[in-house]
Amino acid sequence: MKADVFIGGGGIGGLTLALKLVRRGIVVVLAERMAMKAPTYKGELLQPKSMQIFDKLGLYEKIRSHSNEINVLDMLELSSSLQVKDRAFMDYSVLPGKYNAAYMMHHEELKSVILNTACEFENFHYLIGTVCKGYGENTALLQKGTEKFEVEAKFFFGAEGRSSVTRKAIEIEVKQTTYNHHFLTVTFPRAEDFTDGKIISTYNRFLGLFPLPDNQVRSVYLIPPGDYKQLKEKPISHFHKLYTDLAPAVDGYVQQLTDWKKIQLMIPVMYHANSYVKSNKAIIGDACHAVHPMAGEGMNMAIQDADILGELTADMFEQDKKDSTNLTWYERVRYKRADHVIQLSHLAALAYSFPFKPVSYLRQRTFDRLEEDRILHFKQMLNVSGLGMWKENVHDRFIQGGIMPVRMKDLTKDTKKLKYYTSDEDYPWKTEGLK
Ligand SMILES: Cc1cc2nc3c(=O)[nH]c(=O)nc-3n(C[C@H](O)[C@H](O)[C@H](O)COP(=O)(O)OP(=O)(O)OC[C@H]3O[C@@H](n4cnc5c(N)ncnc54)[C@H](O)[C@@H]3O)c2cc1C
Structure with missing residues (x-):
């Protein structure tokens, strides 16, 4: 052949x-x-x-037509008594142009x-x-x-x-x-109006919910390495409670998972x-x-x-x-x-890797600043989107750390678009020539 x-x-x-x-x-x-x-x-x-x-x-x-459109990621930080302590949004609409959403x-x-x-x-x-x-x-x-x-x-x-x-x-x-944590991952039914992504954390717990089409939602729940085997020995209601504690919106839906067979272990590397x-x-x-x-x-x-x-x-x-x-x-x-x-993914992982209250506080402050500072917000969404790359600098880090004030001024659409990869940057051999 x-x-x-x-x-x-x-x-x-x-x-x-x-x-x-x-x-x-x-x-x-x-x-x-x-x-x-x-x-x-x-x-x-x-x-x-x-x-x-x-x-x-x-x-x-x-x-x-086969996807669920995600416009924002809703990031919730809960207190030890599971009350909402802080909320920030990562919003794809800060990206100008046609490609300003993610799709599940x-x-x-x-x-x-x-x-x-x-x-x-x-x-x-x-x-x-x-x-x-x-x-x-x-x-x-x-x-x-x-x-x-x-x-x-x-x-x-x-x-x-x-x-x-x-x-x-x-x-x-x-x-x-390897990392100091693993994930449980599973897809199950969701409410029709639950369409945006949710990341819910406490100082020592993490649940990510990413709605799929057909009223389903893909979930990832952080566990310590080695816990999967012990967890599977518990009744499935234990798993349901892990989810409903953090996300009351899945109550009545996650219970439709009736055994552990569908719940997989994901080991990040x-x-x-x-x-x-x-x-x-x-x-x-x-x-x-x-x-x-x-x-x-x-x-x-x-x-x-x-x-x-x-x-x-x-x-x-x-x-x-x-x-x-x-x-x-x-x-x-x-x-x-x-x-x-x-x-970028490694840093995001580290933000949720350490089950200590000061880490939760720092994470909360970082996300708040990321949302409030228009330039930081755009940089984050640009880097995640793959449409361009604009690395964070010392000034950005100082703003995130609360040492410098947030910038309220936004960038214009044209300035933002200048940060997108051009066709020449994607395919440089087209102008520089092949051998
Ligand atoms: C268990 C798991 C869960 C994941 N969950 C997520 C997630 O939630 N979010 C996320 O962003 N990423 C996730 N990823 C990563 C993401 O799915 C991968 O980055 C993506 O699928 C990579 O695509 P790929 O085509 O490079 O490789 P793959 O999707 O791995 O495809 C490789 C293909 O090659 C075939 N193959 C392998 N060896 C041979 C061979 N010798 N001959 C012929 N065919 C062969 C395999 O059968 C497979 O179909 C996950 C990955 C894994 C393994």
């Missing part, structure tokens, strides 16, 4: 990359080891930059939408239930059941997630950081490969970076990698400039952006 590009892994990253390429006439073979839908929960929050990318792929309206969509449904669209192209070959075992000389070594076969290609892209065989084949190591590219191979998504889920960025990073690598590879074929060294453009664009998001 022959192709222009071989992709290992049909998660969101691999499928988005495949769609980008097949739309531009590239012959793609994608091997996905799972023969059925994955039973585990994965990322479901689509940030504005991902919506912009899907808009260019013609999927914006379809995704919107079921992970497997999003995969189906991208896959079905890619399958409309004759130049797309999807090998389901097929494992990529490694690489030979310009071939991917595949196995389906007991049958072994090879795919010859010009480029090989690994999108196999955390256990990437492509990453191993190109000898790129990752050093994993963080890593960043020191390189994404070697020769004619590259890795994207969780194959090259993992982020703490607190900021809802993991899947978005995979989509953003796929956009840059897909555009670059399609340009290389279109201009007949297939020198592998061109692939380093992908790493040059994505590495620093990914690194910033990893740090």
Whole structure:
């Protein structure tokens, strides 16, 4: 079997990359080891930059119609007696332009939408239930059941997630950081009018609620490592109470979960490969970076990698400039952006990692300042959205720490838009030229 590009892994990253390429006439073979839908929960929050990318792929309206739109994240800090002590909002509408909301969509449904669209192209070959075992000389070594076969290609892209065989084949190591907490995660029914995201914390507890379409809500509840096994031995009513204590709005809904089977354990990790590219191979998504889920960025990073690598590879074929060294453009664009998001997610995780009252107080003050200071609020939402990157400076930190007063003056829409990545910043080789 022959192709222009071989992709290992049909998660969101691999499928988005495949769609980008097949739309531009590239012959793609994608091997996905799972023969059925994955039973585990994965990322479901689509940030504005991902919506912009899907808009260019013609999927914006379809995704919107299968999603729940999130305009604000409501951050509640509760007292020990579970009374609301403080409230702040993270508001996507501070982002000017069309992409000023996040969207929650079921992970497997999003995969189906991208896959079905890619399958409309004759130049797309999807090998389901097929494992990529490694690489030979310009071939991917595949196995389906007991049958072994090879795919010859010009480029090989690994999108196999955390256990990437492509990453191993190109000898790129990752050093994993773990956290002092785990999460319970589960989806259950919600009230129809509960449509925005909620993050509810006390000094030693955390619950995130992210409404999905079909009146469902995805939840994450922080637990100490090792507690999952003991918790599962308790009656399910114990789990219901953990939720209803913090979020009375889920009372009457969370009880529709009647056993522990659907409640999964999520272990957050963080890593960043020191390189994404070697020769004619590259890795994207969780194959090259993992982020703490607190900021809802993991899947978005995979989509953003796929956009840059897909555009670059399609340009290389279109201009007949297939020198592998061109692939380093992908790493040059994505590495620093990914690194910033990893740090952002890590900081967000730390804000909830330590069960002490002074930490809760600091967190509360930081979020209040973030909401009140118009520039800080915009910076935060811009960085989370993926539409641009504007790092916080010492002045910002002083404002957050209460050492300097908040800035009441807002930025104009035009000034804000200047902070968005331009097409030249996303795709610099288009002006600087390929080899
Ligand atoms: C349990 C879990 C929960 C998560 N929850 C959240 C969350 O709540 N919020 C958030 O932002 N992020 C979350 N994430 C992270 C987010 O889902 C990922 O960042 C995102 O899915 C990455 O997409 P990907 O395409 O790079 O990898 P994946 O989604 O992991 O896809 C990789 C695909 O490759 C296939 N594959 C693997 N090896 C091979 C092989 N050798 N041959 C062929 N196919 C192969 C796999 O079957 C899979 O389909 C979670 C991740 C996990 C693992």
